Structure formats: structure tokens, C-alpha cells
Amino acid sequence: MPDNNAVFPRRALLLKLRLILLIILGLSAVVAHDKALARGLAAAQGAIAAQSAAPAGSAQQDRAAGYVLPPQLYARAVRYSREGYWLYFVTTVCTILILWLLIRWKTAPWLRNWAERITCRRWLQFVLFGPTLLLIFGILLLPTAAWDQWRMRRFGMSVQGWGAWLGDWTTSEIATALGGAVAIGLLYYMIRRSPRRWWLFLWALALPLVVLLVFIQPVAIDPLFETLEPLSISHPDLADSIEVLAGRGGLSISPQHIYLLKTDGNSAEADASSEGFGPTKSVFVMDSLIASEPRAAVLHEVGHEIGHFMFTLDWIVFAICVPLSLVLLYFIHRSFVWALGRWGAQWNIRGPDDWASLPVLAFIVSLILIIFTPAANTLSRYREHEADRHGLDLVDGIVPNVREAGARAFQEYGEANLADPDPPAFIEWWLFDHPPVNERIIFCRTYRPLTSLENAEPGK
Numbered sequence: 001m002p003d004n005n006a007v008f009p010r011r012a013l014l015l016k017l018r019l020i021l022l023i024i025l026g027l028s029a030v031v032a033h034d035k036a037l038a039r040g041l042a043a044a045q046g047a048i049a050a051q052s053a054a055p056a057g058s059a060q061q062d063r064a065a066g067y068v069l070p071p072q073l074y075a076r077a078v079r080y081s082r083e084g085y086w087l088y089f090v091t092t093v094c095t096i097l098i099l100w101l102l103i104r105w106k107t108a109p110w111l112r113n114w115a116e117r118i119t120c121r122r123w124l125q126f127v128l129f130g131p132t133l134l135l136i137f138g139i140l141l142l143p144t145a146a147w148d149q150w151r152m153r154r155f156g157m158s159v160q161g162w163g164a165w166l167g168d169w170t171t172s173e174i175a176t177a178l179g180g181a182v183a184i185g186l187l188y189y190m191i192r193r194s195p196r197r198w199w200l201f202l203w204a205l206a207l208p209l210v211v212l213l214v215f216i217q218p219v220a221i222d223p224l225f226e227t228l229e230p231l232s233i234s235h236p237d238l239a240d241s242i243e244v245l246a247g248r249g250g251l252s253i254s255p256q257h258i259y260l261l262k263t264d265g266n267s268a269e270a271d272a273s274s275e276g277f278g279p280t281k282s283v284f285v286m287d288s289l290i291a292s293e294p295r296a297a298v299l300h301e302v303g304h305e306i307g308h309f310m311f312t313l314d315w316i317v318f319a320i321c322v323p324l325s326l327v328l329l330y331f332i333h334r335s336f337v338w339a340l341g342r343w344g345a346q347w348n349i350r351g352p353d354d355w356a357s358l359p360v361l362a363f364i365v366s367l368i369l370i371i372f373t374p375a376a377n378t379l380s381r382y383r384e385h386e387a388d389r390h391g392l393d394l395v396d397g398i399v400p401n402v403r404e405a406g407a408r409a410f411q412e413y414g415e416a417n418l419a420d421p422d423p424p425a426f427i428e429w430w431l432f433d434h435p436p437v438n439e440r441i442i443f444c445r446t447y448r449p450l451t452s453l454e455n456a457e458p459g460k
């Protein structure tokens, strides 16, 4: 789903930087870990305010059925999400089309020649070439980004004015152009040094780097961008309960790694998240979540996040992705060499180590990412479903009537984010990285947590 994270520009930047690494590796399935991506359609101010006016009575009539909305809100949610699907597919087609036009119009070779005329220092040529090409690409995609913002404003999902939005967009584009140029510069340095084996070196270098980044992110990177403190300082009870949840899951999470993420009212998001692995396993609870939700809902949310740590299949997925990413990189290398051998002269591209070949490389990588999107999302939906299940098991007994608390939390989430009450099967398969809200609510209401089976208290 299109991820328009205007609320957390710094976090969005971090995500984008990480995304560049992931695109190079083709490893997106492994690391898409927290719920940030799922909030793509929703990270907007005013959402909760807009929805609090929704008639609650009619929605409550049919609790057992799942995600039920009053007719007006139902129609609104359907229109909002269907437009989001169109937006996604139009953006995807536009991305491919723009890359193709950049190749056909020989934009990159023209930029390369321009940089070469200005300076003979190679690194300086790239400083001119790289960010400029990325900015041109971003500007050509601006209409789809503006469509997204227009849609969110029409549905009351964003109250940000166009001026402020354009300011955020510009900042984000410049940061992406600079960060992306560094990554691309390194990539072409490798291609130049080893035109036949660059894909192997990239894999050998990027793989440990990505693992390291995921490992150190909660302890070394997040503190640079977020205001964090151990949750036990301000909410010792909650921190204790979270430790109990982790213990129930057979995990040990250091109390130092159960964080309060302070937003001080500057975020429309109210969420928990989990990051890291092994000794850096960390749980983040936003102060906005604690302020806006009852304790049961907070623990349910945290239970889901801890549930992610219990998903042992992640290690198998990782073990599959390690060789798969190598195969994909090799395939990218071969297609790249083949395409340039066949059309390079016609496109004014000197060879694979010529920066002007970047749109061709991006075209190939984009096609592969599109092809892998349904598989990555299917895996993600399964992971999220398992986290839901583990979450219910962990929280059961600690929170009274956890299943209903969970169902209600999902209902509220769905209403606030205009989640699609009835997504087409094809859309779910292709785009949904979390199960549809309806499924999650029905699962909450029908699942019998393991602990309640074990304890089987009467009347429960």
C-alpha cells in the first residue's frame, strides 16, 4: 500500500533508507517487521476525530459478525479503500512507465554528459548526476503523491494544508535523493571495480549490513530519531505486565528494552511496535496509545508485538531469503548485461558501469519487486495472523475477556482508518500485508486461547 508517512518524516526517511538497501537485496519479506507498513493508508491527522462522529449504536448491533459498519460509513470506507487500490496500481504502472520514458528519452545519458561538461572530477560528476536524476524521477511521480494527499483530505484522513504537504514532500524527496545517491554511488563503484562479480560482492556486503542494521536499530538507531525512555520509569505497572507477557511467551526481554516512545501529542498515531532480535529484542509503546486506549487494549496491542518474536518461521524465511537474494542479484546482473548489450548503444549508454544505465537497472529491479509483492504480502499476512494468535494466548487471563477487547480494538482501528470492510480477494492477495480487519475480528471472537483451554475456568 502507498505509505505516506507525513506524521513521522524522520521515521519515513529511515524507512526509505532501509528500503533502498532492501531493494538492492530483494529481501523485503524478511525485515518488514513492525506495523508501520500496515498504517500506510492511515497515518493521518484527524482520522479519529472524523470517526468519533460515526453512529456507534448500529455498529454494535451485530458484534458477533465481525467488522460491521453503519451504511454511510461502510460506503465511505469502501470508496476510500477502492480509490487507494487504484492509486497503488496507477503509481506502480507510472513508475515503470517513467523509468521506460527516462530510458527512451535518454535523460540519464544527457545528465551524464552535462555533469561531464561541468567538471572532470569523477566524484563531483556523480554528485551532480545522482541526486538530480533521483529528483527528476520524484518530480515525475509527484502527481500520484498529490493524488494520495488529495484523497486523504477529501476523506478527512489528513488535515494537512497543501503548502505544508509540499514542504514535507520536498524535504523527503531531497533526503531520498541524497541518501539514494550515496547508495547508488557505492553500487556503481562496485560495478566499475568488478563488472562480472559485483552482484556477489554486493550480496556479501549488504547481507551482513542489513542483519546488523536490524539488530542494532532499536538500541543504536532509534534513540537518535525518537525520544525514548524505559517504560518502567513512568509506568512501572505496565512495564511489569509486559515482562509477564514476554515470560509467558518463553522470551526474555530486558526491562531496559521495554520503551516508552514519547510523542508529546505531536503524532496522530497511537501504536506499539517491536524491533530487533536476540539480545536487542525491544518493545515500544507510544505515550499516545497509553493516553488514548484502556489498559486492556494496550496489552492486547503489546501482546501482538511480542507475538512477532515468537514466530520461529522467520528464521526459516531468512534462511530461504539468503540464497534467494543471491539468485535474484545474479538474475538482475544477467538481465542488465543482456539489455545493455542489445540496446545500450541505441540508448546512449556506454555499459553497465555507466551511471546512465541506472534507469535500466531500476526498471529490472522494479519489475522483480512487483512480481514478488504478492508473495511477500502473503507471508506478511500469515506472520500477522500468527502474531494475533500468540498475542491472544499471551494476554488471556491477564486482561479480562481479551477476545472481546481485541475485537473492539480492531473495530476501532478499522473505523478510524476507513479499513475496507469487504476487500476483493485479488486485492487482499496482492496488497494486504495484514489480514483484513473483518477476519481479525472474527478470529478474535472465535479463537480459544491456549491458556483458557488449559485453565478452563467455568463461565469464561
Ligand SMILES: [Zn+2]
Pocket (backbone or CB within 6 Å): 033, 034, 035, 304, 305, 308, 384, 387
Ligand atoms: Zn504485527
